[in-house]
Amino acid sequence: MLPQVLASGLSAGSIYALMALALVITYKTTEVPNFAQGDMAMVSAFIAYMFLTDFETGFIFAFGAALVFAFLLGVGFEVLLLRRMRKPTHLNLIIMTLGFTLALFGFAGWKWGADQRQFPFPVSANEVIRFGSVSISTLSVATILIAGILMLLVFAFFRFTKLGVAMQATQQDPIAARINGVPARAVVGLTFGISSVIGTVAALLTAPLITLDPTLMWDALLKGFAAAVLGGLNTPVGAVLGGYLLGVIENLFGAYISVEFKSVVAFLIIVIVLWFRPSGLFGRHHERKV
């Protein structure tokens, strides 16, 4: 039973890790937890659905369109709303992301209704592959692979490309980065774009697993935050590890303790981590200077 539970945990954890990564890279740049992350991804998934069903395009075109839309949505959110606030206090920034998420939620419900829709996907959630005693759906295998590859790409981007390195420099020290000729504002916008794309990949992998409706990403958003808190809100690698860990813990809890209260695990983890190790398992604590 245990290997089976671990496999399910890894698959669920892939989604959480993607959400956590998306949340952390914007958090590192702006110190704002983006509560709109989930619904931005949800609306982008609906865009893919619209192309697939209304315009009957192929998967590649539909998913490509969704990712482009997600990128523009992320950049637009930062450039047109977050950046233009009169009093960008922490509280106001958080409230802004919440207002935006509510508007997106309403928009999706208005446009597509609250029906739970089957989301077409190239691989099936019902087709099963066996590895010894472990049986795992092709969708789960695809999820694990796609998420893994995407995250490696993101890390490679930040480490090895000129733009990625510049973005990281801005995250660490905006003023120094600006002095060195990195346009900080553009970088912040770009970060929101990239993070929105990552979140959307998570949404596109979630939708075929459950069904597509405006609440698609509520659960994933909470899990993403829980994973990020678990791993450390300031460490992308930690957050990703936190995602996998959360997936596994949650499935262990579901298998051995209680299935009904499985989703409460995320909340418990948040509270426990915040209580005993606020900087997360892999994060470092910074003392703020006055």
Place this chain on the structure above:
Amino acid sequence: MSFFAVDGLTMRFGGLTALDDVSFEVDQGMIFSIIGPNGSGKSTAFNCISGIYQPTAGKIYFEGEGISGLAPHHIARLGIARTFQNIELFSTETTIDNLMLGRHQHMHSGVWSGVAMLGRATSAAREETENRERVQWIIELLDLVQVRDRPVGELPYGTQKRVELARALAMEPKLLLVDEPSAGMNADERAEVAERMRELRAELGVTILLIEHHVQLAIGLADRVLALNFGKPIAQGAPEEIRQHPEVIKAYLGDG
């Protein structure tokens, strides 16, 4: 044991040593100045004393008791008040409400008595009225009568500095830490600040620990002076000694 003493105070942030083995003693009723160029660790010392930073090493004693490691609100309750270099007022509140915050530790109403403030005779109302009367003289002393009911965020810089000082005085402290009272002021205003400090000591008998960038003001006011440079104490003594101390002169000339 002296009234207030700092013994071997050291504060490191990561690899940076902001304060390095600083010791001094302050007698009751004194004006004690800490001088030093920018970044010499003066404000860090204040933050350690008021409990905002936990010092890496060293002890702080107030009226014979060790206070290092206590939370800021405990230290405040012992009778230590402070102002900040970059004003930390409650900017959306009025002057009087800022001062009333200074009365916080001397008052007692909680949630229930606050909610049940239904008339002049209820306990919370009586307490409020009494304490408002009590701070009235501070408002008059620091010339804040005209801005009593205005949100402090919209007041000019110099006035905000006075409100902050008034708020600290409303706490009726035994030891007052004043951080850069003359920052951003011209010569006339500086003279006024000096006069005010002397007045406070004379009228209230409060002991003053003063951080001041402007050396002449700091030395002119003080009974005793400590000079810091790069977190290290370079000289300590009576004002005239410090004025002629070669290390101090060097530090300030080197600073430009």
Place this chain on the structure above:
Amino acid sequence: MNDRHIDVVIEPTRDHYEDIQLFTARGSWIKLALLLVVLVSLPLLLPGYRVFTLNYMAVFVIVGLGMNVLVGYTGQVSLGHAGFLAIGAYTMVLLMTRLAVPFPIALVMAGCVSAFFGFLLGLPALRLAGPYLAIATLGFGLAVTQIIGHSALFGGHMGLVVPDAMVGPFPLSGDVSKYYVIVGITFVLALGVRNLSVTRVGRAFRAIRDSEIAAATMGVDVAYYKTLSFAVSAALTGVAGGLLALMTGFISPGVFTFTLSLMFLAMVVFGGLSSITGAVLGSIVMGYLNLEMDAFQELPVLGPALEGFSARFMSTVGLPNFGWVVTGMLIVFTILLEPRGLYGLWIRALDTMKYSKSADAELSRSGSGAD
């Protein structure tokens, strides 16, 4: 502004109670009397189903007061207040059905139990600021509905029927009798929160919002007051939950959603953070919006237009969701254009009026000077 200076100068022995007095001038007593007359006579003047709307708005106002204490005063965000509303509602109903506790006592208990959970949730605030707390409250709100939905004790997803309530010998049967209870409690709580805000505890709350460090160096135990504000806020919301159960007669986990929590946040943001009047106004507007969401197409003029637009570009079945778009946009544009909300607009209007008045005075003075 100038009058005030002169006041102070010519009146050295001022009455300090004036600062905190509830009703300072004779005018405010008249206003209060008017308000009471309106509140008392409203249910008699309006058609029956509108009284239900009023009750609903009053419940929202109580939540708004609670959100105001937490978000407006101490500057902490909660995305889980629907959870406290649920805790209050279920506590009251379970006490009444299982233990036959009379309604008034059950309602007080609803507030207490909710406050206890608020205190627990506020505990992490002892050590943490900003984002962490918001994240924890998000998890809290979702966890509460999860637990309720999966427990037989709470009636699971099917929900619970609320028993008939009595106040002493009087049964609360119709909307009108419930109205007087709900609005009466709302009125009293609003006065209580107002008193709290001008006294020591309220001042400490707001000090924490403006500068935690300065508050601590004034002797304010920041962690204690942050937790306390959570408890006070949760208590108010718990009472609101009990009253919501009373007025609707039925509760189920589907009521207490994440979006409802966001709507609660919207009320205080839109009304004006840290202003009681603002919170009340914002809550009334949002309460109305939330209740009327299913009936947008019945609005005069706007209704048919919306319906046409929906049929052409969006979807007609999804039209109720337009309410969430409006709520979200209200938050976004409030923060973007006037972070102090409706209250801020009011202040600005007053300032403009004052400014033009004093400018007039200035002109006439300089005019006479030239003569």
